[in-house]
Amino acid sequence: NAGVTQTPKFQVLKTGQSMTLQCAQDMNHEYMSWYRQDPGMGLRLIHYSVGAGITDQGEVPNGYNVSRSTTEDFPLRLLSAAPSQTSVYFCASSNYGAETQYFGPGTRLLVL
Amino acid sequence: DAKTTQPPSMDCAEGRAANLPCNHSTISGNEYVYWYRQIHSQGPQYIIHGLKNNETNEMASLIITEDRKSSTLILPHATLRDTAVYYCIVRPPNTGTASKLTFGTGTRLQVTL
Numbered sequence: 196n197a198g199v200t201q202t203p204k205f206q207v208l209k210t211g212q213s214m215t216l217q218c219a220q221d222m223n224h225e226y227m228s229w230y231r232q233d234p235g236m237g238l239r240l241i242h243y244s245v246g247a248g249i250t251d252q253g254e255v256p257n258g259y260n261v262s263r264s265t266t267e268d269f270p271l272r273l274l275s276a277a278p279s280q281t282s283v284y285f286c287a288s289s290n291y292g293a294e295t296q297y298f299g300p301g302t303r304l305l306v307l
Numbered sequence: 308d309a310k311t312t313q314p315p316s317m318d319c320a321e322g323r324a325a326n327l328p329c330n331h332s333t334i335s336g337n338e339y340v341y342w343y344r345q346i347h348s349q350g351p352q353y354i355i356h357g358l359k360n361n362e363t364n365e366m367a368s369l370i371i372t373e374d375r376k377s378s379t380l381i382l383p384h385a386t387l388r389d390t391a392v393y394y395c396i397v398r399p400p401n402t403g404t405a406s407k408l409t410f411g412t413g414t415r416l417q418v419t420l
Contacts, residue, residue: 298350
């Protein structure tokens with residue numbers, strides 16, 4: 196099992212550019228979610244999904260879109276990048292009925 | 308979800324027990340206490356969780372007070388690799404919104420030689 200994988204590891208964007216952060220898991224987990232972590236702060240939930248075709252907003256959803264067409268993948272889209280979106284982004288997954296969330300290694304995004 | 312309060316930082320000598328406290332005075336009857344840790348630049352890692360009984364696994368022990376208003380994570384023999392930020396999280400059991408973990412700022416544990 197590769198667990199939770201995220202690509203790219205690093206990305207630099209200019210203000211206004213769009214991009215997609217990829218997240219995939221090979222554990223057949225129903226739940227997937229995206230968090231962002233700003234320097235010196237804890238993780239904040241952006242969006243989450245309880246299964247294919249079902250998504251919902253977290254604490255800080257503005258400026259981000261998600262979709263869940265398959266169980267394995269949960270991409271996060273930045274529609275028009277802003278400097279305030281400079282952060283480290285973590286994807287996580289878990290199984291229904293399980294209490295453990297598995298996190299990916301993160302994507303470090305810099306928006307200039 | 309109930310809020311938690313943790314000290315911002317702690318030090319521990321290698322080989323000694325690290326005791327990390329967490330206050331959760333507004334915890335509800337069905338809410339669990341979870342502990343995750345985040346080693347520098349990595350994704351958070353699950354450690355342990357419990358409801359009201361003390362719990363132990365291969366990584367740590369969790370002691371929850373009888374009134375459930377506070378808990379302590381114990382790393383019995385801390386090593387340099389245990390240097391990380393430790394997050395105490397309180398939330399209801401996995402009921403369909405399992406993806407929602409509310410992270411605070413945690414406790415930065417520094418293990419020293």
